[in-house]
Amino acid sequence: MSTRVMTVFGTRPEAVKMAPMVKTLDACPGIESLCCVTAQHREMLDSVLDIFQRRPDYDLDIMEPRQTLSTITSKCLLGMETVLEQAKPDLVLVHGDTSTTFAGALAAFYHKIPVGHVEAGLRTHDRYSPFPEEMNRVLVSRIAELHFCPTPANRANLLREGGSGQTLLITGNTVIDALQTTVQADYRFSTPILNHLDYQGRKIILVTCHRRENYGQPMAQIMTALRRLVDTHPETELVYPVHLSPVVQETAQQYLSGHPRIHLIAPLDVMEMHNLMARCYLVMTDSGGLQEEAPALGKPVLVLRRETERPEAVDAGTVKLAGVEEESIFEMGAALLEDPAAYAAMAHAVNPYGDGRACTRIAQAIQWRFGLRETPPEPFQAGSGTR
Numbered sequence: 576m577s578t579r580v581m582t583v584f585g586t587r588p589e590a591v592k593m594a595p596m597v598k599t600l601d602a603c604p605g606i607e608s609l610c611c612v613t614a615q616h617r618e619m620l621d622s623v624l625d626i627f628q629r630r631p632d633y634d635l636d637i638m639e640p641r642q643t644l645s646t647i648t649s650k651c652l653l654g655m656e657t658v659l660e661q662a663k664p665d666l667v668l669v670h671g672d673t674s675t676t677f678a679g680a681l682a683a684f685y686h687k688i689p690v691g692h693v694e695a696g697l698r699t700h701d702r703y704s705p706f707p708e709e710m711n712r713v714l715v716s717r718i719a720e721l722h723f724c725p726t727p728a729n730r731a732n733l734l735r736e737g738g739s740g741q742t743l744l745i746t747g748n749t750v751i752d753a754l755q756t757t758v759q760a761d762y763r764f765s766t767p768i769l770n771h772l773d774y775q776g777r778k779i780i781l782v783t784c785h786r787r788e789n790y791g792q793p794m795a796q797i798m799t800a801l802r803r804l805v806d807t808h809p810e811t812e813l814v815y816p817v818h819l820s821p822v823v824q825e826t827a828q829q830y831l832s833g834h835p836r837i838h839l840i841a842p843l844d845v846m847e848m849h850n851l852m853a854r855c856y857l858v859m860t861d862s863g864g865l866q867e868e869a870p871a872l873g874k875p876v877l878v879l880r881r882e883t884e885r886p887e888a889v890d891a892g893t894v895k896l897a898g899v900e901e902e903s904i905f906e907m908g909a910a911l912l913e914d915p916a917a918y919a920a921m922a923h924a925v926n927p928y929g930d931g932r933a934c935t936r937i938a939q940a941i942q943w944r945f946g947l948r949e950t951p952p953e954p955f956q957a958g959s960g961t962r
């Protein structure tokens with residue numbers, strides 16, 4: 576009898592990072608791979624599933640406009656009950672820190688099904704930032720029995736919280752696995768504007784901004800700084816694929832629309848996004864995933880947040896925290912646009928987050944846990960990735 580492993584995810588970033596995981600498990604001897612999506616995101620999730628060509632086995636279809644944390648969590652929890660009773664998996668794999676992640680882990684726990692946590696051990700140590708993600712991570716760490724930590728620092732966080740060494744594996748982040756399949760030197764965009772940008776003659780700033788804790792005043796300040804930056808630097812063009820959250824859409828329209836060199840576009844599919852990132856000059860973002868991807872592509876990142884749970888690329892010098900105040904964002908952006916030495920100091924490719932083999936390690940660790948393999952996988956050695 577094979578071991579039934581059910582991956583559960585629901586949002587765009589989880590899908591980008593879990594789709595390669597599902598495909599690895601699909602091909603893994605001794606494992607029956609099942610995929611359940613909550614569809615906490617709908618269009619933004621489906622777009623990733625289309626690219627990776629994997630249809631889910633179960634789809635809870637929970638998304639509603641302007642959903643709250645309580646509606647997401649309760650709908651996931653209830654929906655998972657039926658799925659888990661039907662499918663009876665031996666292991667549930669969740670990813671990261673979303674409300675789907677927390678509810679998926681809790682639902683499995685209620686059914687006494689062991690949980691594996693992919694992208695485990697990230698911490699800011701501030702329970703309200705990112706909100707609610709930091710608490711989701713902490714709670715999932717308590718529920719999970721297998722912790723797949725992207726980096727040594729993530730593992731150290733869990734050891735400090737009393738985690739047992741045997742269950743804490745350093746795997747690298749699966750996002751680097753994904754990135755290795757999407758970026759192509761001769762890629763041709765299907766979004767017309769992206770084919771017409773002058774990547775050599777102009778400085779293309781790629782922006783994303785969506786976090787709940789930035790809603791309101793911080794997002795207004797971020798966007799005011801971005802507009803000022805473009806206004807004062809005629810050599811720039813700003814491309815912002817705007818998240819479908821109505822709050823974000825309204826704020827982006829209010830502060831950034833009507834400028835000839837600011838392009839507010841629909842969310843990009845992941846092929847478009849990764850290839851745009853590979854060609855742009857600079858990334859300004861509050862996204863977690865972009866903080867991991869851009870350093871691997873040698874692109875400087877200014878993080879539009881007060882803190883980050885991803886200090887590795889900050890230490891490597893390719894990422895800086897710009898905060899959420901207009902002045903600091905403007906000044907740090909201007910320095911990178913005006914000072915070639917400051918730019919060169921940040922624009923080098925580093926891979927602190929993975930070497931493209933995270934999914935294989937996680938699958939091998941699961942085989943080991945269920946007696947399908949004699950030894951655990953070799954851990955990811957930070958710094959061993961391709962540069």
Ligand code: UD1
Binds near residue numbers: 587620639
């Ligand atoms: C969620 C995660 C966040 C993650 C982000 C990635 C939680 C609490 N938050 O935040 O950790 O960084 O996803 O993008 O789990 N919407 C659509 N279509 C879509 C997706 C979203 O219309 O495909 C709209 C809906 O109105 C929805 C709203 O966006 O209600 C917000 O989505 P939600 O998942 O609640 O929050 P995110 O900010 O996306």
Ligand code: UDP
Binds near residue numbers: 844849861
């Ligand atoms: N992404 C994408 N299209 C976009 C914006 C982001 O494909 O228009 C990808 C991005 O490359 C990364 C992931 O989505 O892989 C990050 O998702 P997001 O920023 O929504 O969430 P976070 O990482 O902050 O949780």
